[in-house]
Amino acid sequence: MKQMLSPNMFISFASSLPIVHDCKVDSDKVATLKIRNDEEIKIQLVISADGYPKQIKEAISRMDSDMYCVILAPYITDQTAELCKNADVGFLDLAGNCYIAYESLYVEIKGNKNENKPGRGAKSIYERSSVVSSVILRMLLENSGRKWKLKELAEAAGCSIGQVSKVKDFLVKQVYVEQTSDGISVIDPKAIMHDWAKVYADSDEERIQCYSLSEITDIEAKISKMKDEKGIDCFLTGFSGGVRYQPVVRYQKVHALIGANDLEEAIDFLGLKKVDSGANVIFLVKYNDCVSLNSRMIKGSPVASPVQVFLDCMSLKGRGEEIAEAILNKEICK
Numbered sequence: 001m002k003q004m005l006s007p008n009m010f011i012s013f014a015s016s017l018p019i020v021h022d023c024k025v026d027s028d029k030v031a032t033l034k035i036r037n038d039e040e041i042k043i044q045l046v047i048s049a050d051g052y053p054k055q056i057k058e059a060i061s062r063m064d065s066d067m068y069c070v071i072l073a074p075y076i077t078d079q080t081a082e083l084c085k086n087a088d089v090g091f092l093d094l095a096g097n098c099y100i101a102y103e104s105l106y107v108e109i110k111g112n113k114n115e116n117k118p119g120r121g122a123k124s125i126y127e128r129s130s131v132v133s134s135v136i137l138r139m140l141l142e143n144s145g146r147k148w149k150l151k152e153l154a155e156a157a158g159c160s161i162g163q164v165s166k167v168k169d170f171l172v173k174q175v176y177v178e179q180t181s182d183g184i185s186v187i188d189p190k191a192i193m194h195d196w197a198k199v200y201a202d203s204d205e206e207r208i209q210c211y212s213l214s215e216i217t218d219i220e221a222k223i224s225k226m227k228d229e230k231g232i233d234c235f236l237t238g239f240s241g242g243v244r245y246q247p248v249v250r251y252q253k254v255h256a257l258i259g260a261n262d263l264e265e266a267i268d269f270l271g272l273k274k275v276d277s278g279a280n281v282i283f284l285v286k287y288n289d290c291v292s293l294n295s296r297m298i299k300g301s302p303v304a305s306p307v308q309v310f311l312d313c314m315s316l317k318g319r320g321e322e323i324a325e326a327i328l329n330k331e332i333c334k
C-alpha cells in the first residue's frame with residue numbers, strides 16, 4: 001500500500017483523464033497539469049496513510065499551501081468525502097474514487113469498490129450481535145451532551161474499560177466523539193444514529209403480526225396494564241412510541257417490543273389473533289434486553305428509549321423516517 005500511495009498514483013490517475021494532456025509532480029509534491037490549450041493547473045498533493053475523518057481533518061489543519069490541495073489516501077469514507085468538500089479540498093483513493101474541483105478542472109468519481117477500506121469497524125459496533133457496544137452507544141446517546149470518563153462509562157455500561165476504549169477509538173476516528181482531559185463526549189449524534197440505523201435495518205428481526213378488533217388507543221392502554229396485572233414488560237415503539245415523543249404523524253398500527261418468553265401470554269391477555277396479513281399490532285421480539293435500556297413511562301405508557309424508537313421507526317414504511325428525524329432532533333441531539 002505504501003508503494004502505491006505516492007505521487008505516481010496521482011500521475012497515473014490524471015494521465016487517464018481525457019482533458020489532461022500531461023501531468024508531472026516535483027519533489028515538493030506539487031502536480032502540474034496541462035489541460036485544454038496547454039493551460040497549466042498546479043495542485044498540492046498531500047498523502048495520508050489513513051482515510052478516517054479524524055486523520056483527514058488533521059491533515060487539512062496542517063496544510064500551509066496557498067494552492068488547491070488534493071489528499072491521496074488508501075480509502076475515503078462518505079464522512080471524509082463530505083469533510084473534504086466542505087473544506088474545499090480534493091481527494092483521490094486507491095480505488096479511483098475522487099473529487100477535484102479547481103478552476104476549469106472538475107472530476108468526481110464515486111462508488112468504486114475499495115478493498116483497502118476497513119470493512120468491519122463500522123458494522124461491528126452497530127450490529128445487533130455486538131450487545132456491549134450497543135449498551136455503550138445507548139449510554140452515550142441518552143445524554144449526548146455529557147462528558148464521560150472511560151471508567152465511569154464502563155461502570156455505567158457494565159463492561160470493561162477496554163471494551164469502552166474500542167468503541168471510543170472508532171467513534172473518535174469518525175469524528176463523532178471527541179476526547180479531552182474532561183472525558184469523551186458526543187459531537188455528532190446525528191451521524192452515529194444514521195450509521196447505526198443503516199446497519200440495524202439490515203439485520204434480521206422477528207416480527208409477530210397480530211390483529212385486534214379493538215381501537216388502537218384501547219390496545220395501547222391495555223398494554224400499559226400488562227406490567228401491573230401480569231408482570232410482563234412490553235414497550236411501545238415504532239409509531240406508537242414515536243408519537244409519545246413527537247406527535248407528528250397519524251398511524252394505524254401498534255408497535256411494541258416484547259421478550260420471546262412473554263409473547264404468547266401477552267397475545268392472550270390482549271385478546272389478539274396471529275395473522276399473516278392485515279395486522280394492526282406488530283410485536284418486535286427483543287433480541288436482547290439492551291433494547292429496553294433507558295425506556296420510560298410517558299403519560300402512563302411504557303415507551304422504549306428515543307434511541308430505540310428512532311432505530312425502529314427508520315425501518316418503517318410510510319412516514320417512519322419523518323418521525324424518526326423529529327425524535328432525533330428533539331430528544332437525542334439535546
